[in-house]
Amino acid sequence: MRKVFLVLLCLLLCGCQPTPKLSDSSLRLAVVYDIASEQMLSPREVAISAVSEKAMIQTLFAAFQTAEKSSHSPAVPRDVRLEQYTLENRTLTLFLSAKYDELSGILRTLADAALTHAFCALNEVDALIIHTPDSESAARTAQDYLFVIPQAIQPEVFD
Amino acid sequence: MIVETTREQMYANASFVASSLAPHAGLTKEKVLLTAEMLDISPEMRLIVCDAFARVLYDSAHEAPITERYLLLPEIGQALLANDVFFCEYRDHAFHSRLAMPIQYNSAPLGIVYLMQTDRTQAKVLESLRVQMRGLSLLICAILLLLVSLFSAHLSARFAKVLSGIRAVKEGPYGATVTISGNDELRLIADEFNQLSKRLEDTEALRQNFVSDASHELRTPLSAIRLLTDSILQSEQMDLETTREFMIDIGDEIDRLTRIAEKLLLLTKLDGAKSLEFTRVDFTGVTKQVFEALLPVANDADITLKCDLTEDLFLSADKDGLYQIVFNLVENAIKYNRPGGFVHLMLFAREGNVVLLVDDDGIGIPEEHRAHIFERFYRVDKARTRSGKGGTGLGLAIVYKNVTSYRGTIEVDCSPSGGTRFTVSFPQLTEGGDADA
Numbered sequence: 001m002r003k004v005f006l007v008l009l010c011l012l013l014c015g016c017q018p019t020p021k022l023s024d025s026s027l028r029l030a031v032v033y034d035i036a037s038e039q040m041l042s043p044r045e046v047a048i049s050a051v052s053e054k055a056m057i058q059t060l061f062a063a064f065q066t067a068e069k070s071s072h073s074p075a076v077p078r079d080v081r082l083e084q085y086t087l088e089n090r091t092l093t094l095f096l097s098a099k100y101d102e103l104s105g106i107l108r109t110l111a112d113a114a115l116t117h118a119f120c121a122l123n124e125v126d127a128l129i130i131h132t133p134d135s136e137s138a139a140r141t142a143q144d145y146l147f148v149i150p151q152a153i154q155p156e157v158f159d
Numbered sequence: 160m161i162v163e164t165t166r167e168q169m170y171a172n173a174s175f176v177a178s179s180l181a182p183h184a185g186l187t188k189e190k191v192l193l194t195a196e197m198l199d200i201s202p203e204m205r206l207i208v209c210d211a212f213a214r215v216l217y218d219s220a221h222e223a224p225i226t227e228r229y230l231l232l233p234e235i236g237q238a239l240l241a242n243d244v245f246f247c248e249y250r251d252h253a254f255h256s257r258l259a260m261p262i263q264y265n266s267a268p269l270g271i272v273y274l275m276q277t278d279r280t281q282a283k284v285l286e287s288l289r290v291q292m293r294g295l296s297l298l299i300c301a302i303l304l305l306l307v308s309l310f311s312a313h314l315s316a317r318f319a320k321v322l323s324g325i326r327a328v329k330e331g332p333y334g335a336t337v338t339i340s341g342n343d344e345l346r347l348i349a350d351e352f353n354q355l356s357k358r359l360e361d362t363e364a365l366r367q368n369f370v371s372d373a374s375h376e377l378r379t380p381l382s383a384i385r386l387l388t389d390s391i392l393q394s395e396q397m398d399l400e401t402t403r404e405f406m407i408d409i410g411d412e413i414d415r416l417t418r419i420a421e422k423l424l425l426l427t428k429l430d431g432a433k434s435l436e437f438t439r440v441d442f443t444g445v446t447k448q449v450f451e452a453l454l455p456v457a458n459d460a461d462i463t464l465k466c467d468l469t470e471d472l473f474l475s476a477d478k479d480g481l482y483q484i485v486f487n488l489v490e491n492a493i494k495y496n497r498p499g500g501f502v503h504l505m506l507f508a509r510e511g512n513v514v515l516l517v518d519d520d521g522i523g524i525p526e527e528h529r530a531h532i533f534e535r536f537y538r539v540d541k542a543r544t545r546s547g548k549g550g551t552g553l554g555l556a557i558v559y560k561n562v563t564s565y566r567g568t569i570e571v572d573c574s575p576s577g578g579t580r581f582t583v584s585f586p587q588l589t590e591g592g593d594a595d596a
Contacts, residue, residue, distance in 0.1 A: 039236030105268065106239045109212045109229050145229045 033114035034072035334360035372536035496521035
């Protein structure tokens, strides 16, 4: 539950801190997400080098393919490749390899939510579309994913 | 209790939805809607149904439903791993309960049923109960505080009574008493104190009497000596024979003073003795010695002294003290007898005790005096003090002190022949060396 609280805290901090700009060439901080064992997104900060827009997006995407802790797993599997991207009308489209479609159920939703929240935090991006060879998602914003969590209390788990 | 009831109720509702939707291979909004309409959802309850991607298919909320959005709550993540999750918390004056239950088809997760319930009625009851309990607790505390204060004041007052009694004894004359009501330890302490105070008073009275008596007894021979010497000095023509008689009288008074002083010294020694060293004493032998020592005295006084002694009777005692007991009793029996009288000395064993009887047919002791004859300086006939027979008034006191020191008893009675009988009894010393209790 502490992690849940951390998620909320980081999301709050994310909204308060200066948003990284694609045109800047200095180092920036961005928030990416791992998947914790409780099927929850766990935020962490990464420093990315914004020498170019492409490098920026590639670096940010690559950050999703590693996990900070051994108990966490990457939100996006390591064998998923970012083929290309487009940014039109403040909507970013990521073209991912077919391996991304192998994610199913809640893991797919968590991966979509992690990418959407991270990329929509950039000033130039309002929505994200994830395109794979077999599918294309609708344009989604961070508001499509709800982290409305009741007050911190340890859930009682019944088998 | 409240949580358990809520949990059962929510489980029943969620199970109904989950079991209604489970037979279908896929979840659709229409199916979920149909099922939800069959359920009586109260205003305090909110039903959300998500698919396997945590996408909300149905939300019973009338205001701002979250349909088509993704609900990434930890309990939903757990439910999609086939776990039931329930928790309840109390905040903002209400119970907030959450239940997430998986919808499964052939063991594969189809989605979840998520129920939220806010119970203000039960919370209100609980809150009211809490307020009442708090009030009751405060009332009980106040009553307890009052009772403790009263009890403490009462106890302090009783202690103060005992304390004032102790101070009275410490500062003033002995004999002060305290009256404590009740039936507790303090009452016992007060009773013990009263007894102690009474004993101190008695002891003090005895001490004063003793000092007074001792002064009187010492002054009597001194006055006699003074009178005799004044007579000798003031009479210029006193013949030698009269002077000699006066000098003999002075010598007698000096002897008497010496005896009083020796016996007082002995009594003081006995009073101060913390632990006497006892040895195995042949009581028969000691009695024989006394008999032989006083036989000439008895003969001179024309008194028959006879004895019947059982052989080999032993005691645990001090030999000199034992001798003094027998000697004093027999000497008194001879001294306060009549010419032609007798003194009978008997020694025998009876019921584990050695008994000494000193019987005479002398002038006897009136009954009203018997209880006092062991007191120091007590005399049955005070006129005897100045006669030739007059003792020191300490002999029987020494006897009594010695007898009690050896765990013995002494009684005085009228003898069958009309005189006096002293019965002294001691625990007999057995062969092994132990005196029977």
